[in-house]
Amino acid sequence: MNIQAIDIKKSFGTQIVLSNWNCSIPENKTTCLMGPSGCGKTTFFRILLGLTQPDSGAIYGMENQTITAVFQENRLCNYLNAIKNIQLVCRDLDISRQKLEDIFEQVGLDRSDLMKPIAELSGGMQRRVAIVRAIVPKSTFILMDEPFRGLDTENKKRVINCIHHMTGGKTLLISTHDFRDVESLNAELIEMGS
Numbered sequence: 001m002n003i004q005a006i007d008i009k010k011s012f013g014t015q016i017v018l019s020n021w022n023c024s025i026p027e028n029k030t031t032c033l034m035g036p037s038g039c040g041k042t043t044f045f046r047i048l049l050g051l052t053q054p055d056s057g058a059i060y061g062m063e064n065q066t067i068t069a070v071f072q073e074n075r076l077c078n079y080l081n082a083i084k085n086i087q088l089v090c091r092d093l094d095i096s097r098q099k100l101e102d103i104f105e106q107v108g109l110d111r112s113d114l115m116k117p118i119a120e121l122s123g124g125m126q127r128r129v130a131i132v133r134a135i136v137p138k139s140t141f142i143l144m145d146e147p148f149r150g151l152d153t154e155n156k157k158r159v160i161n162c163i164h165h166m167t168g169g170k171t172l173l174i175s176t177h178d179f180r181d182v183e184s185l186n187a188e189l190i191e192m193g194s
């Protein structure tokens with residue numbers, strides 16, 4: 001079942017951010033959400049995650065979803081290393097430590113990086129840890145809010161390959177400002193605020 005947003009309205013004070021927003025996020029596919037800065041993409045993500053209440057409207061198709069997310073900010077625990085950060089939120093992770101290390105290697109993080117507390121990794125490295133945390137669990141719906149921000153071309157390519165490899169058959173919604181991502185992710189496109 002597709003995930004559907006029907007007539008979503010959301011204002012902050014007098015500012016109308018979402019006004020009768022409708023969209024259908026196809027099941028088991030990757031979709032990019034694009035739109036100008038400030039049009040309400042993060043607000044919509046937060047509504048999907050149940051972190052923000054819409055003023056009116058409804059979301060359908062979320063009832064049986066297991067959700068993981070890459071938020072706008074990384075939301076990692078700074079004094080724990082990458083592996084511990086993942087174990088912290090994925091208690092029933094059914095992949096081995098070796099497999100987890102292999103996945104980190106695919107996104108360009110080596111063993112020595114994995115030993116360090118998050119605070120000692122670069123911004124782009126931290127972003128990749130947040131992305132791995134979203135793609136390794138057995139979730140059915142993965143939301144990523146501008147996941148590639150701060151990644152150089154090579155690491156972005158690695159991450160996109162890893163997303164392809166790890167998330168087949170899942171429903172993904174990824175916000176981006178780069179049209180090229182739609183093609184490289186082989187994604188559907190939903191445009192907001194145009």
Ligand SMILES: Nc1ncnc2c1ncn2[C@@H]1O[C@H](COP(=O)(O)OP(=O)(O)OP(=O)(O)O)[C@@H](O)[C@H]1O
Nearest residue numbers: 012013015017035036037038039040041042043044
């Ligand atoms: N909690 C809040 N209180 C007041 N205003 C808010 C709040 N959250 C978002 N806004 C406003 O809502 C508008 C939409 O913000 P949002 O972060 O959803 O946009 P966006 O499309 O994700 O932007 P960007 O592409 O720059 O990340 C902005 O004008 C923002 O200032």
